[in-house]
Amino acid sequence: MNNRQPFLHDLNVLLAAPMQVWSGHDGQLRRSGGVQGIYCADTRVIDEAVLTVNGQEPEPVGSSQVQGSVVSFQALVRTLGSENPDPLVSLTRRRRALTDRVSEVIILRSDLSKDVTALIQMDLGSDFSPLESVKAGGRAHPVRPVVRGAVWQAAEEGVTSLVSAPGALVEQDDSRLRLRWEVVIPARGTARVGWEVQAEDSLAPFIAGARAARAPFRVRADDRRLTALAERALGDLEGLRMSAVGSPQDVFLAAGAPWFFTLFGRDSLIAARMLLPVDPSLAAGTLRTLAARQGTKSYPATAEQPGKILHEVRRGELRMPSDASNGELRLPPVYYGTVDATLLWISLLHDAWKWGMPKEEVKDLMPNLEEALVWLRDWADPDGDGFLEYIDETGYGLANQGWKDSADSIRWNDGSLATGPIALAEVQGYAYQAAINAADLLEAFGRNGAEEWRTYAADLAGKFRTAFWCRDDLGAYPAIALDVDKRAVDGVASNMGHLLGTGILNEEESELVARRIMHPTLFSGYGVRTLDTGNGGYWPLRYHSGSVWAHDTALTLEGLTKAGYAEEAALLAAGLTDAAEIFDYRLPELFSGHSSAQGGPQPYPASCRPQAWAAASAIPVMLATLGLTPQGPGQLPDVTATVPVPFGACTFEGLQAGGRSFTVDVDRHGAATVTPA
Structure with missing residues (x-):
């Protein structure tokens, strides 16, 4: 070996x-x-x-x-x-x-x-x-x-x-x-x-998932690369469809081939949310599959906690060499070592409801929502400082439990590693959004607690504003995390992009983040680098410290649009499309952070191909700047009247919302219209 x-x-x-x-x-x-x-x-x-x-x-x-x-x-x-x-x-x-x-x-x-x-x-x-x-x-x-x-x-x-x-x-x-x-x-x-x-x-534990029963999503555009991107993405996603043994009707996406060809809480949830306008059934299947395995007890060996959504499921124990101090990663077959999957589950339930998930199906999951909120209230903040944090208690689990889950991903500006427990910036944004989303669901379904969670969100935003902001020569920005001593870890990282659109930032803060994201130290021209080029630990082919991840950039461009920065979002969308063309229209899980002046992106050689949230990123690349806003069952979504046109005139057919199919047309001047199929 x-x-x-x-x-x-x-x-x-x-x-x-x-x-x-x-x-x-x-x-x-x-x-x-x-x-x-x-x-x-x-x-x-x-x-x-x-x-x-x-x-x-x-x-x-x-x-x-x-x-x-x-x-x-x-x-x-x-x-x-x-x-x-x-x-x-x-x-x-x-x-x-x-x-x-x-x-x-x-x-x-x-x-x-x-x-x-x-x-x-x-x-x-x-x-x-x-x-x-x-x-x-x-x-x-x-x-x-x-x-x-x-x-x-x-x-x-x-x-x-x-x-x-x-x-x-x-x-x-x-x-x-x-x-x-x-x-x-x-x-x-x-x-x-x-x-x-x-x-x-x-x-x-999992078998083949049924093929999608939907009208095919089709794209016609002046920029013909969009058609190739859509066809490759949808074809790749078909190969990742899985179901749990005993629940063939509930389809989810395996995280990626070959290494993560199974259920991953975070990955499957994010991919399903990106695909809501194309295949809303995936959201329902993912929600139910994860709800069936929701934590019920406190068990440090698996990181299980009551109400918690799992990280991954495998056939048996996973043993791998690790860059952690103990030298070996050992994960049990069902592992809950994730700080964000529970929050993402809550927000996907809310978004699926808004996009038209049948009311009875949402109602059936309300007890799971309330259990997830128990985790957020009683378990996510073990020291009671108001922030969600994590630390591996076993010595052989994941050292980092956000989406950047390699052991060397949370860095100070000089490149040194932060010491946990770690409170990630984007996780606080996810928690804010989950609390607001949960309040809306509780209120709509006649459950108690809506105001409690709106108050929680407001308090969290205030604490975040006080604790997380740093400053350098380019101005103020959110730290990547807080460390064991509650110090703001001052590495400039893509994590801040996930805060956009969650509601935790005010307008002034959103503008600061948008400016920093688009600065050439972070934006390579093809996507957002995971770590800025001025960091002492930056390397363009380092897994979470300099590379570009497709889903990371796609989530950021969605947030930019929600925060009112559609033109900046369009630049990110165009950059990812340029990258997709280089990689034969299969958006990689990640690629190098090289700019065009440095020869353009290089492959990360061990990257999953295909990977669920990378392939699914094709949908926000094409649709995020349209500002599609679902209106509930039986209703077509709203769309921004005039949108950026990085790809020229476009027509998107086979979209789904509220149980109806629809088409979006964008002319070469950016005028967008929604029509029923």
């Missing part, structure tokens, strides 16, 4: 949760390729699939991926025929991922004038490595399957796989299976063979 996380940026990926396939762009799956392989949930069932024709690998010439679950790899075969210097035999390797299997069809096409015989060989391997072992740079012991004819069976700890290859001769060597087909390619004709692997994890 080399303890180095494999890079992903130059690999091809297919998704159909819970199945995923990672390969080179030549279509080959190689044992030496790090993460390459076919996975069922968190287990790699195939770690090698290398194709040869007459003993040599085909020479790749390209690939085409029409959707997130189908890809074709094209190659040439120059070991067949010699009558012409032109390459007259081509090979297509068409791969498809379904929710319970991965299949391949191999097609040889010839323009030779005579029949030729070809020996097609596929070398398959299986290691049944758990994903955390792959992520840590290691691999488990190879598995020796059982061969019965042209069927190869393997099983280990609840995971089963079944390989079939019609017409193939089968040879076995330790953990490898060799499939051989001898075919005749007719003159100017074709020959084809195929194989597939079916897989199941009987112990996995």
Whole structure:
């Protein structure tokens, strides 16, 4: 084991949760390729699939991926025929991922004038490595399957796989299976063979989620990149849809492939909120899935507390090398180590209600809302200073429990690390917004406590104003956090952007934050850096201290619009679109903080592809500056009469609100109109 996380940026990926396939762009799956392989949930069932024709690998010439679950790899075969210097035999390797299997069809096409015989060989391997072992740079012991004819069976700890290859001769060597087909390619004709692997994890907590039952979201724009961005994002999101075993009707989005291919409270909630105008059913499914696992007791080993919404769910305990002082991260299968998911759950329930979630469905979740408020009142502020804070009590859990959850993410301006307990700036904004949202829900559904939570929010805003503000040569700004001594940690970071639109800032403070966000020390031209370039810990490829995260910028541009800075929001939207074009219209989870003068953004090589809140960020990129405001069941949303037009004239079809479909048209002068579908 080399303890180095494999890079992903130059690999091809297919998704159909819970199945995923990672390969080179030549279509080959190689044992030496790090993460390459076919996975069922968190287990790699195939770690090698290398194709040869007459003993040599085909020479790749390209690939085409029409959707997130189908890809074709094209190659040439120059070991067949010699009558012409032109390459007259081509090979297509068409791969498809379904929710319970991965299949391949191999097609040889010839323009030779005579029949030729070809020996097609596929070398398959299986290691049944758990994903955390792959992520840590290691691999488990190879598995020796059982061969019965042209069927190869393997099983280990609840995971089963079944390989079939019609017409193939089968040879076995330790953990490898060799499939051989001898075919005749007719003159100017074709020959084809195929194989597939079916897989199941009987112990996995989640299964494939139903496909979206909605009118398709479509985009027409002067800037044709928007259409490509929307199509790629929606295709990627389809592959991340999951449901809990026993609740197939409640669909949520897995956080991301390959590392976080499961339920994450924060990630799934944020992605669902971004997608409310496109697929409101995701919000309802996410809310119910998390409510069913809401904390009921205080248990430090899992960070569970009464009313708390969880951080993540996995098949078993997660053990990973860590940059924390203890050197190892150990998370239980159900882990609650997050300071913000409960707040985000409250606000998503409110927003889903406003966007038209049926009243009875919202009413059914009101007891969970009240339990979440118990957590906010009784557990989120353990020292009683009025701020939400966290610290890992176990020594092997997450050292940081906001969205920047790496151990080195909370930094002073000189680059040194802050000491916890930590009270994050954006979490106080989330808490303010959650309290106001909860008050509205309590009042609307005839429950007690609305005024208590409005008073809580007002008190929190006052305390935040006193404790969190710092000043440097560019002026005043909110600190990233308070540390153990209640000092304002003066690192200039993207966290402040999440405060916009929550209500915790007044107009003057919102203007200060908007100006700082758009300053070139934070705004790279492609997105908002997680840490400004003047910080002693800044590095453009540091995970949470200099890189750009797509969702971070998307949330900030939403907040800018709500705070009245639509033109600035449009600049961020244009920057993310420029980045998306560089990355083949798949917005990465994160990318480097380089500006155009520095050569533009580089991939973060281990970044999830796709990632739920990154793909979902395409929706606020396109819609946030419209100022869409839901009006409740049966009603179409309001839209700002005149909006910025960074993409020229646009039409957005298949939007959803209040149980109705609608279209938004924006002309080249920025005049926006909403019409029913």
